[in-house]
Amino acid sequence: MxxxxxxxxxxxxxxxxxxxxxxxxxxxxxxxxIAQVPVFSTKEGPKAIYKGEKDIALTFNIGWGDEKAEPILDILKNKNTPSATFFLSGAWAERHPDLVNRIVKEGYEIGILGYDYKDYTELEESKIRQDISKAQEVFKKLNVKDIELLRAPTGHFDKKTLNVAEKMGYTVVHWSLDSKDWTNPGVEVIVNNVKKAKKGDIILMHASDSAKQTADALPVVLSEIQGKNLKMLTVSEMIANGKSQSAEVE
Missing domain, CATH: 1.20.5 (Single alpha-helices involved in coiled-coils or other helix-helix interfaces)
Incomplete structure (x- = not known):
């Protein structure tokens, strides 16, 4: 036994x-x-995407200035780059309707960068909503339709931002690779930063006048990405049909 x-x-x-x-x-x-789109998220709800699972998404923030955006659009056109996402502040778009119209006509995606340059982590939900709503009105007047993406103006966001964005029908988009072009570190440094790009990266660049070296770096940046045999997509194309992995936002 x-x-x-x-x-x-x-x-x-x-x-x-x-x-x-x-x-x-x-x-x-x-x-x-499973296909994954890594995200920042709250415990039970809204998410902010910072990385995809396929190819590359090149994104440009524009908050002010009237000199740098047009040359960057020229370079994208001349280098046969059909896909990019421009996050535009409402205040900038209001002052530059012709450039907004060109971005739309050339097939690039538009996301909202708030209206004013405000740190959303320092605002109450009502003020965040007010800033986004003000930008919404601008794009509505400019006949820019179906905007679904939002980027916090300073890049800083928290649960409040995610909650407001979700209620207003937006997906918050961060980035996984910062070109650092906004620091004007030199063309070579910008290019070397973007050389690190891998499949699924959302790259942050700028087309505001404060980014003085972006236009000079961009042709080489585009060549570097193409040399990796990675297709350039809009953010919406990148995240379509992806599943998510969460990292909690406080």
Whole structure:
């Protein structure tokens, strides 16, 4: 009888090890197989996307100035770059309707960069909503339709921002690779920063007048991306049909 009980205990232990190993293996292959769009999120709700799972998304913030945006659009056109996403502040768009119209006509995606340059983490929800609504009115007057993406003007966001954005029908978009062009570190540094780009990266660049070296760096940046055999997509194209992985935002 004792012999039987010892054998039975060993069998149960072996069976449990096999079951646990099988479950772990199944979980591993499941995680490897799903398409993922990493996100910042609150515990139970709204998300901010910062990385995709395919190709590259080149994004430009424009908040002020009337000199740098047009040369950058010229370069994108001359380099046959059909896809990019421009996050425009409402205040800038209001002052430059012709450039907004050109961005739309040339097939680039537009996202909202608020109206004024305000840090949303320092504002109450009502003030965040007010700033976004003010930008909405501008784009409505300019006949820019179906905007679904929002980027916090200073890049700083929190749960309040995510909650307001979700209620207003927007997806908050951050970035996974910062070109640092806004610091004007030199063309070579900007290019080297973007050289690090990998599949799924959302790249941050600027077309405001404060980014004085972006236009000079952009032709090489585009060549570097093309040399990686990565297609350039809009943010919306990149995140379409992706599943998400969360990192909580305080």
């Amino acid at each position: 004792k012999f039987f009980l010892v054998l039975n205990g060993k069998s149960i232990k072996q069976a449990l090890i096999i079951v646990v190993a099988a479950l772990f293996t199944a979980w591993f292959f499941y995680v490897e197989s």
